[in-house]
Amino acid sequence: MSTNDQLKQAIVDSVEHGAYPEPDISSAEVPSTLIPDLLADLQKARDEVKTDIRSLSKDIAPDVDGWIAQAKKLQADIERSKATARDIVAQAEAGKALKEKTHDAANKVRLLEKEVAFNESLATTLDLIRSSCRILDNADQAYVNNDLRTALDHLKQCDESITALSAVQDTRAVGLLQTRSSRFKSNFLDKTTALAQSLIQCDTDSRSVRIRDQIPDVPSVDLTLIVDTLEYLGGLDVYIRRLKRDIEFALFNPRLSTKSGQHTVFEVSDGSISVSKSTSKPDTIATLDDIWTALDFLSTHLPKSICEPLSQKLLPFLFETLTYTWLDQTVPVQIEQMPVFQQILDRVSRLAEQIDGLNWSSTALLKDWVQNAPRTWLSKRRETALGAARSLLFSGLRDRKTVERVETQTVSKGDAIMGGTDVDEADDAWAADWDEDTPETKEVETKQPEPSTNDDDDDGSAWDMDDDDAEAPTESKDNAENQEEDDAADAWGWGDDEQATDEAPKPDSPKKMTKAAPTDQSTQSGDRELTLRETYTVTAVPDGMLEIVMQVVSDAETLTDPSYSGSPIGPAASALYTLPTFVLAMYRATASTAYSKLDSGNMLIYNDASRLADQIRTFVNKQAEKDAKSTLPNHLRPSSRLRLDNDIKALETFAKRAYSAEMESQRTIIRDMLDGAQGFSNCNAEPFASACDSAVSITEGRLRDVHKQWTPILSRSALLQSSGSLLSTTISKMIMEIEEIQDIGEEESKKLRQFCDKISEVKDLFMQEHPEGGEASDMTGIYCPNWFKFQYLGELLESSLADIKYLWTEGELRLEFDADEVTDLIEALFADSDYRRKAIADIRKTRSS
Template identity: 40%
Template sequence: MAPKVSDDVVCQAIFKFLTDGSFPEKEAIVSAEFPPTAAAQELRQISKAREDVENEISALSRETASDVDGWISQAKQLHEDIERSRSTAREIVRQHEKGQQLQSQATDASKKVKLLENEIAFNEAVTRNLEDIRTIDRRIGSVQMAIEQDDLETAMGLLEEIEMLMKTTGLPSTTPVLRILSESVAGLRSTMATVLRQKWNSLVKVDPELRQITVIASTTDSPASLALVLNALTKLDMLGSVIDSLYRDIYSFILNPILSPSGSESSALSRDGDSIRLLPLPSAPNPTDIFDTLLSFFKYLQKRLPSTVTSLLTAKLSPPMISSLISQKLVPSIPTGVDGMGEFQAILDHVNRFSQALSKIGCPGSNDLATFTQQLPRLWINQRRVKSLDQVRVALSASTGETRQVERVETEQVSQKDQVFAEKAHDDWNAGWTSDNEESAEKAIQKEPAVNEEEDDFSAWDIDEPDAVEPESKDKPDDEVGDEDADAWGWGDEDEDAGPSAEPSKPDNSSGHVNGGTAGGQDSPRREVTLREFYTVTDIPDAIMGIIASHVSDSEKFTTPEYSKLQIASSGPALLALPTLVIAMFKAVAPMFYSQKFAGGEMFLYNDSVYLAEQLRLLTERHNLSRLKPDIEAIEKFGKIAYSREMQSQRTILSDLLDGSQGFANCSAQPYLGECENAVSATVDRVRHIHREWQSILSPSALLQSIGSLLSTVINKIILDIEDLSDISDAESQRLAAFCNQISKLEDLFLPEPQPGQDTSSGQTEVVPMTAMYVPNWLKFQYLMNILESSLADIKYMWTEGELKLEFPPEEVTDLIKALFADSDHRRRAIVEIRRTSRIS
């Protein structure tokens, strides 16, 4: 009897069949030999438990055997059902495996079909490409044949088809066949471009040698016309380069000779059939003729060339042509003077007509001509300004160095009982003065002894010393004049007030006079004294004044009815600003030219500046030009700076020469004696050389002032050097006195000029030098010589009874006594007496 199978075991077997498609054998079901899964174990446990129950039940149910047989029959039925299910599952698995095989076969078949389709498409593409290649090759041959037959239209059409086929073909650009075809097409295009260029050159010819241009619409032996060639050039993108080449040829060989003729020749156009030729004319070029020539040339181009060419060509030709026409013809034709503006007005009218004609034929750039007409006043004044500056440069560079004497007249109101007149009335050298010749008297009044060298410099031109100038001292640096190099160029003259005032100095007559005067402080009667002097100027100031006078004259012309209607009449006021520019230019370049052209150039520059200022002042008064007053002051200051610069230079030279004496130490022993002698001799020679050089340049009063200032510098240095000596022996004292005496001989440079009618040949009239009037420290220098040669008693007498105390302070006298004399009771008593009397006085 078969073992019993529990329901759970059957359920588990059915579950396994349903999950993995397998069905256990009957024995496995009975023995429940399934994979040791958790569910199987549970089922096994349940089965075991049931077996135990069944065993118990079996024992209990033997009596109920009929019921067990029913169960067995059901189990068999279940087993049959399980077998049927197993066979069904196997059939399902077999059918599944068969479906997968059929699916694989279908996939392989579809791949083969797709491969065949790709091969067919590739073969079709290769066929099309081969057909395109054959078509392109045939078209290339056709283009070459059309070019040989001079059929440009057909050749151009075929070339466009070839280029289109090259773009639409499916072959990659790196394909060797396509690369070969591309090279063939490029060569064909180059051949086509060469042929078109030749056709263009045969239709539009520019002959450089004949200066001729020829435009042929078509040729008799060729069907190619200018329009057809232009169409082909446009399709090949060659029209721009062809127009550029034509523009360069036309401008170089046609327009440029018209606008910039060589020499005095002009050009005219001659029309001969299809050609227009440029013919040279011997006459000077005229702007109006140039306008007509250019207009006829543009009309020829407008008539012979298609509009596509003329629009591009004129757009390139017009701007440079009009610019060159304005800069090279119209601007140079503007007259710098006022008188020629009437003739230039006719040129302006022609310019307007020319501009309108260009606008009609479509030439751009005509607005530039209208702008030129509107800006004519500004252009005229700019050209006038440029010419003025150039005239100043030419006046300076072309100067022949010619000089002439000019008279300077100054009139002053002075008191008849002035102290100077009273003191000088008894001088022997003043005995020849008369009322007709009062030059020396004026010198005595106006040229009072200066306090120091700087005052001498400024008093040479009769001006007040500026407050900024400090008195010279032994420690004052060499650059005391200040930054004169910058002032010499005139930069900042209007803003700086470092220079001397332009106001002429006047003697102070407010105080009472020693010899005479009215009671109660009333002013004494006054008289008019006129100073007439001659000084030397070059030809440069007259040239500068000519330039300035022309500007003033032309400015006044614009106020007359004849010139007030001119287009440039609005520039009249601007002309009055040009003299300032002329003066600034003169100040900028004059120092360089004067130093190169003239010996004593700075003094010539000073004289010319003074003369130029006087002439400007007369011009200002005559034409009521108050705006030139600052310029007059600037040029006066400029001249003063030149004078002061030259004086400072000469002072430096003299000081350097005296430095060779090494302060006159040990001047009685060699080699110091020789050095001192050389230094003093060189200084004296230098002063005399300067006097000879300036004598022909400066006025007598300015000459005496300048030489007096230089001599004052020499004397001041000698006095300081001697006072610095702590011990002076008797031999050194004699040598120093000899050196001072050698310097004193320079007083012959200050002899007054002989008066008219005065007989100086007989020697009866004693001429007294005026050294003390122009050398401030001259009397002090004379007393120094006396001190060097005098005894202690004589020095004491000169101090107590004489006028030594008026020139020397007590400290300097006592220092000299200590240096000259050994320590003794006499020296001590003399020093005490000098100090005592100085305190009393």
């Protein structure tokens, strides 16, 4: 079959049967020459279809006629249904119109009903308004006629009527009615309040309160009606507050006043109570009696409806004022006044019971005051003690006196303190070693210097602080900065009373102690009891503080006596033992401020705090001895209740810190002065020479000024220890800076020797006079541990190599210097040569041997 035939057949099949051609045919191009043949084929196919239809029609013609008949019948039914539907629609439209007419008629009926209801409501409202106006007119007329009861009844009826008009309360008529009612109530309240004031007259000028049963011009008015009216009008609370204020000003304020020359009492007559002057000041019990008289008067003459709200507002103020101005002032400080205080407590309790009998509340304040009487007394006792201590701290500093420190030590023949010599030498041995075994408190906060390198190593030995209790500096430069807390013990140098020192003095620098006044007593074993004495200056503060503490303990001891078992403040006895701690704590807290205005205030703190600690310790020991003979149970004895050990330690630590602060301050000043020498470099050339001369001169003057300032305050041993510590600081800095000079010329060495000699002139401050008029002893080496090293340094600056080598090998130079220090000085003082190298080698060889 050709392609054209295939195309024609595919198109005919598509039209006739809806068949889709093959892809290669459907995608083929249809030429224009094919269209006539295609149309011919389509016409042929159409004719064939018509022929088939005619053939089929002949066979089914009878059926078709039946179908046609049925179709016509169906069409007729459809037309009838349409007509019926049109009738139904027409009838529905007619019903809708009827419904609209019915709805419109119903709306008109409801509108008419509302109109009728409104008219009826309006008539009722107008009747209520007219009735309310009529009632209000009647109330106003009764008000004008002073018929308060009728006016109040009419007012209540009027309020009920106005309440019934709540639905139309926004209307102008009702608003006018409410305005008129409010204005009437305001006038009515003012008149009722005025009548109440006429019945209860509080005159602040005459200081009286008068209560009447009725008013002559208005006999129908009484307090019950007044209260009912005020309560209904909402003015009762305001009136009660005003009445409470008037009663305060008229009665209680004048009566409870404690101003001088204003002594008053209450006087009650028929229906009135007034305040009248008294020639003498009433006591507290009389005041409590007067308070009850006034309250009883009010409860008798006032109705309960006034008394109850009045008492709720009046009693808290009254009891607060009574407590502050009278009751608290009657709390005694002295134990001897307790019986009177007990009577006051009983009367306060009875007053609370009397008020409770009136069924008034607010008596809790009185009951609490009675129950808290021990605490109140303790607070006042504490306040008094602290106030006395505070006043003493600022006033007692003006009074100073010299006191004596006495200590007894048992020493054996040949002991270090005796030096193996006679008692006269022992006189000088006691002061510097007193504190070598004194326990240190736990509050040490700074590092302890090493005794071998620190310029203040005597401070540490005096406090007996072990090397393993603090970090030791590793370099001599650091040692000069860590001296703060070791100074306090230097001032006393006191040792343990029960032990003799085990430390021998340094070789070639034995400590010769300050002069004392010993009393020597020999024992059978050859030991001796040596009584050591020295004086120092204190203020009046320690003795005053001790007196306060002793008085507190005495009061506590008195309260524990069986005779005070029923005392109201008996429970405060145990807490009273804590007052000494508060007193001593306050002293420590405020002493720095109080003493800061004094010259050498820290040294006075040191003396006062140390003496106070000793006095407290002695007092505690004596109290323990006294309690050992007491018949009281052990837990009631003062010695078992006092906890003053920590306070004693705190005082000692406080004293040491004050001393350390003063010493560190002076050390800083001295170091700053020596810093002006700029390390003593080029000290023979201007302007460095002038700077060095000035620095050394003012430092030497400072040492003397401080020594002079401390002389009237510190004991002799403390003065020497303190001055020696400052001198040690001075020469330690000079030694360190001179040793750091790399090259020292001949002229420089001479100049440096002059500086050393200038500082050495202060040794006259440490001269100890012989008790029998002999030659004075130089104690500088005892109180300044690096004094001999400083003297050797001065010698080395002008010595030859041979002299230095001799002092090292045959002398005692090695006791003060180590080999490195000496070799460094030799290298700085002498030029490089065989002699210098040989001398250095010999010195180092001697060290290693």
